[in-house]
Amino acid sequence: MSNFAFSSLSDVLNMDGHGVYVWAVFSLFLITISTSFYIFNLLIKKYQKRVK
Amino acid sequence: MKLLLPYTNEALKLIKKTRAWIGPILIFILIMVAFPLTVELSSTNLSDAFYPVLFISILLVMMLATEDIFLEDYEDGSLELLLISKKSLTQWVFIKIFIHWLFIGAPISLLGAFFNIGANNDLNSSLMLLPALGISTYIFLILFCFGNSLSLTKGSVLGTLITLPLTLPILVILGKLTSAIIFNINYFEFLILLFGILSIIIFAFPAIISRIIKTHLE
Amino acid sequence: MLREILIIVIKKFIHQFASPKTYFYQVDRLYPWLLYISLFIYLFAIIWGLLFTPKDFVQGHSYRIIYFHVPASFVAQSLYAAMAISSAVFLIWRVKLAAYLARSIAPIGAMVTFIALVSGSIWGIPTWGTWWEWDARITSTLILFIMYLGLISLHNSFNNFDKADKLLAYLAIIGFIQIPIIKKSVDWWSSLHQPASITISDKPSIDPSMLYPLFMSMIGFAGLVACLVILSSKVQIYIREKNKSWVKDHV
Numbered sequence: 288m289s290n291f292a293f294s295s296l297s298d299v300l301n302m303d304g305h306g307v308y309v310w311a312v313f314s315l316f317l318i319t320i321s322t323s324f325y326i327f328n329l330l331i332k333k334y335q336k337r338v339k
Numbered sequence: 340m341k342l343l344l345p346y347t348n349e350a351l352k353l354i355k356k357t358r359a360w361i362g363p364i365l366i367f368i369l370i371m372v373a374f375p376l377t378v379e380l381s382s383t384n385l386s387d388a389f390y391p392v393l394f395i396s397i398l399l400v401m402m403l404a405t406e407d408i409f410l411e412d413y414e415d416g417s418l419e420l421l422l423i424s425k426k427s428l429t430q431w432v433f434i435k436i437f438i439h440w441l442f443i444g445a446p447i448s449l450l451g452a453f454f455n456i457g458a459n460n461d462l463n464s465s466l467m468l469l470p471a472l473g474i475s476t477y478i479f480l481i482l483f484c485f486g487n488s489l490s491l492t493k494g495s496v497l498g499t500l501i502t503l504p505l506t507l508p509i510l511v512i513l514g515k516l517t518s519a520i521i522f523n524i525n526y527f528e529f530l531i532l533l534f535g536i537l538s539i540i541i542f543a544f545p546a547i548i549s550r551i552i553k554t555h556l557e
Numbered sequence: 558m559l560r561e562i563l564i565i566v567i568k569k570f571i572h573q574f575a576s577p578k579t580y581f582y583q584v585d586r587l588y589p590w591l592l593y594i595s596l597f598i599y600l601f602a603i604i605w606g607l608l609f610t611p612k613d614f615v616q617g618h619s620y621r622i623i624y625f626h627v628p629a630s631f632v633a634q635s636l637y638a639a640m641a642i643s644s645a646v647f648l649i650w651r652v653k654l655a656a657y658l659a660r661s662i663a664p665i666g667a668m669v670t671f672i673a674l675v676s677g678s679i680w681g682i683p684t685w686g687t688w689w690e691w692d693a694r695i696t697s698t699l700i701l702f703i704m705y706l707g708l709i710s711l712h713n714s715f716n717n718f719d720k721a722d723k724l725l726a727y728l729a730i731i732g733f734i735q736i737p738i739i740k741k742s743v744d745w746w747s748s749l750h751q752p753a754s755i756t757i758s759d760k761p762s763i764d765p766s767m768l769y770p771l772f773m774s775m776i777g778f779a780g781l782v783a784c785l786v787i788l789s790s791k792v793q794i795y796i797r798e799k800n801k802s803w804v805k806d807h808v
Contacts, residue, residue: 489724
């Protein structure tokens with residue numbers, strides 16, 4: 288494990304101007320993966336009801 | 340003579356369906372004639388744009404030619420008759436594709452090479468283009484037949500969507516072949532690559548297509 | 558004699574394990590473990606990769622997108638391979654469960670390929686100066702995405718599940734030609750895309766301090782996607798086997 292790569296919190300967000308891209312990809316993954324989990328759980332509940 | 344009988348039968352069937360084979364050829368001629376009109380006449384870049392337009396129009400025309408290649412036989416029951424009569428469905432598919440190539444693919448390759456003389460003023464490049472066009476029309480025909488056999492009763496939109504990803508690698512090779520023809524380097528490498536692809540799928544795909552058709556008939 | 562007994566045992570094992578009922582109960586037991594462990598690994602790897610690895614000499618901080626992009630594109634191709642294998646199993650041995658799995662992988666594969674494409678585009682802006690290039694790797698990943706869409710729409714256009722399963726299996730196996738093309742495209746054509754950072758045969762071309770979190774993020778992401786596949790296959794089983802008594806008992 289290496290050391291913390293940034294000196295401050297604003298540095299973490301900014302990342303020398305590349306922060307926009309990195310955090311955009313981060314939020315893309317967060318949103319898509321969590322929504323797909325949500326959708327599939329919803330679908331399972333829907334079909335469980337249909338089986339009943 | 341007996342060996343040739345299924346070929347002549349299929350050919351007669353196709354000739355009777357005039358729309359199915361003259362239509363694509365006419366559309367190809369239309370594109371080839373109309374495309375120089377849309378480019379400014381004084382422009383010298385006509386030859387640069389010629390190859391992409393040629394390949395894309397071949398792709399489209401092959402798509403049109405195979406649109407309902409199995410549909411009619413499926414609807415009038417001759418496919419089921421074939422299955423019952425224990426004749427080889429694979430052979431039938433192979434013959435059908437070959438006849439379609441003979442009546443649509445081969446004339447279009449000749450016409451494409453002919454129009455190339457008009458666009459580039461160069462007989463040599465036309466002679467180089469001709470075998471490549473012949474092989475690539477056959478490959479496109481087989482691939483679209485595959486897509487259309489999967490979506491037999493569901494229309495050509497689905498078939499195109501299925502076939503599109505399979506045809507893109509061929510288009511990439513054709514793009515590389517264009518520069519090979521223009522600069523006259525590595526031409527035979529790409530031609531042999533195309534021929535290798537054709538020699539695999541020419542026998543493999545009819546077998547797969549016949550299995551797919553059997554699945555449809557079950 | 559011995560051989561026949563062995564064949565019977567194997568057949569019995571396949572039939573027992575490949576029955577949707579056994580699969581369902583086993584997967585139900587496995588699911589929470591898999592979910593929490595892979596979520597933990599993934600988050601750990603992401604935090605390590607985003608905050609604790611050193612800055613790249615050439616690409617600056619934007620290289621940190623590697624911890625999202627590489628696992629996604631790796632999993633996108635592996636999912637297709639899994640789909641083709643289960644399609645082959647379905648066609649050869651007529652195992653129904655394999656057909657359910659192939660169908661349930663398709664939408665998730667499309668989703669993963671989509672985020673791999675988008676994250677690659679975003680990564681391209683600071684690194685190459687363009688968000689899209691018609692280069693071999695990118696184009697063939699787009700082809701993979703279209704392939705997944707074609708598979709889904711092919712299956713959805715038939716009401717007869719058995720027919721749809723078979724057609725999907727044929728298409729999935731034929732489309733498997735794409736995978737080696739995607740894998741090797743960077744080596745075959747000179748392109749903008751950098752060569753693979755990790756290969757089985759050679760030493761990895763990136764520093765170990767960046768490599769370990771990358772490996773962990775790949776494992777974690779694969780685990781999360783496996784959880785999604787489990788959920789999706791459960792949906793398929795509910796759709797196909799809604800009249801079976803064990804499903805009703807389970808619910």
